[in-house]
Amino acid sequence: MKESNTFISAEGRDWEQFGPGLYRQILGYSKDIMSVRVKFDKGGIAAMHSHPHTQTSSIISGKYEFTVDGVTTIVSEGDGVLIQPNLPHSCFCLEPGIVIDTFSPMREDFVK
Numbered sequence: 001m002k003e004s005n006t007f008i009s010a011e012g013r014d015w016e017q018f019g020p021g022l023y024r025q026i027l028g029y030s031k032d033i034m035s036v037r038v039k040f041d042k043g044g045i046a047a048m049h050s051h052p053h054t055q056t057s058s059i060i061s062g063k064y065e066f067t068v069d070g071v072t073t074i075v076s077e078g079d080g081v082l083i084q085p086n087l088p089h090s091c092f093c094l095e096p097g098i099v100i101d102t103f104s105p106m107r108e109d110f111v112k
Contacts, residue, residue, distance in 0.1 A: 002111065004028045010037075020045055021093060026110060027100075034106035040064070040093035048090040053103040055083040062097015066090070 008028050015023035021044025027035040040062055048067070057066070063076040069087040074094070083089050091099075 003030045015039060019047070022046060024110075029106040029111070032105050034103045034110065036101045036103070036107075036110065038099045038101055040091075040096055040099065042093055042096045044093040044096075046089075046091040048088050050086050050088045051107070052085050053105060053107060054085055055081075055089075056102045057081040057083070057091075058100040058102070060098040060100060062093060062099070063095035064097075064099070065092040065094060 004026065005028075008026075010025060013025055015025055017023050021041035023039040025037045027037055029035070057075075057080065059075050059077055059079045059081075061077050063074065065072060065074055066081050066089065068081065068083055068089045073081075075081060076095075077097070
């Protein structure tokens with residue numbers, strides 16, 4: 001299993017667009033964990049989906065409507081979200097910003 005470098009600089013790295021108004025940068029990973037910076041444009045949507053990974057989302061900036069397993073809540077700077085494996089979830093961006101998503105185990109589908 002490949003791992004990221006120990007130190008990962010944001011300088012000079014492009015954002016990968018992965019949905020309408022959604023962009024990501026992989027921050028670091030090993031087989032057990034992955035951290036991803038996600039930039040949202042206002043109105044950006046992470047459509048309803050699920051995956052076998054535990055996910056935490058730390059709100060760095062912006063305002064979002066998260067739905068997890070049928071429950072919808074507005075979150076903003078300083079808030080966090082815990083998403084257990086296989087629960088359906090989505091996110092709609094109300095105000096543009098940055099979210100740090102952490103996955104365990106890593107999202108192999110994110111690494112090319």
